[in-house]
Amino acid sequence: MTRPDLTPIETPRLLLRGWRDSDLPSFAAMNADPAVMRHFPATLSLPESDALAQRIRADLDANGWGLWAVEVRGGAEFAGFVGLKRAGFPAPFPDWVEIGWRLAAAHWNRGYATEAARATLDQAFGPIGLQEVVSFTVPANAASRRVMEKLGLRHDPGEDFDHPRLPPGHPLRRHVLYRIRAGEWPCRPSR
Numbered sequence: 140m141t142r143p144d145l146t147p148i149e150t151p152r153l154l155l156r157g158w159r160d161s162d163l164p165s166f167a168a169m170n171a172d173p174a175v176m177r178h179f180p181a182t183l184s185l186p187e188s189d190a191l192a193q194r195i196r197a198d199l200d201a202n203g204w205g206l207w208a209v210e211v212r213g214g215a216e217f218a219g220f221v222g223l224k225r226a227g228f229p230a231p232f233p234d235w236v237e238i239g240w241r242l243a244a245a246h247w248n249r250g251y252a253t254e255a256a257r258a259t260l261d262q263a264f265g266p267i268g269l270q271e272v273v274s275f276t277v278p279a280n281a282a283s284r285r286v287m288e289k290l291g292l293r294h295d296p297g298e299d300f301d302h303p304r305l306p307p308g309h310p311l312r313r314h315v316l317y318r319i320r321a322g323e324w325p326c327r328p329s330r
Contacts, residue, residue: 148258150258153254155209155210155221155255156210158196165216165243166192168243169242170191174244175241178277178279178311205223206223207220218245218246218251221242222259223238237272256286260290264321271321273318277314278314287317288317292317
């Protein structure tokens, strides 16, 4: 795995880039929106959101890749994030890197998550040199699962797991796992 330079990734409609201080208010509003956070244990307070943004920025700086801020060309300067993240908890599967996304509700149902995630996978299996990428969510998150399937990630019910950060009996504890290997990703330009 290599460390590419943190250069923006361009798609036909989007720019995936490093974070700016000006992104923080929109990020906080997104994290406080119950609709956006309905498949997470809770919405985030302003200090929690700012702390998360700091961790995301630190990962991008350290690795040259991570959760990129998503900007809509000719539109919103901050629509959410899409990118890659290393395990943040003891995972039931070894040494994984997750692809994930979170967009503000105003940017749903436009194909932005899929477009940005395709460009991210081009980076993951190209310059970054990953061999496999996973994604996971709660079973009820049909929108995210559709994105995973559009990207060609495969779901094996035998790999579904209980999230270790949620207590037994929590309604969001069970997660479905999807994965794709480098050899399964079609080579295509990011644009």
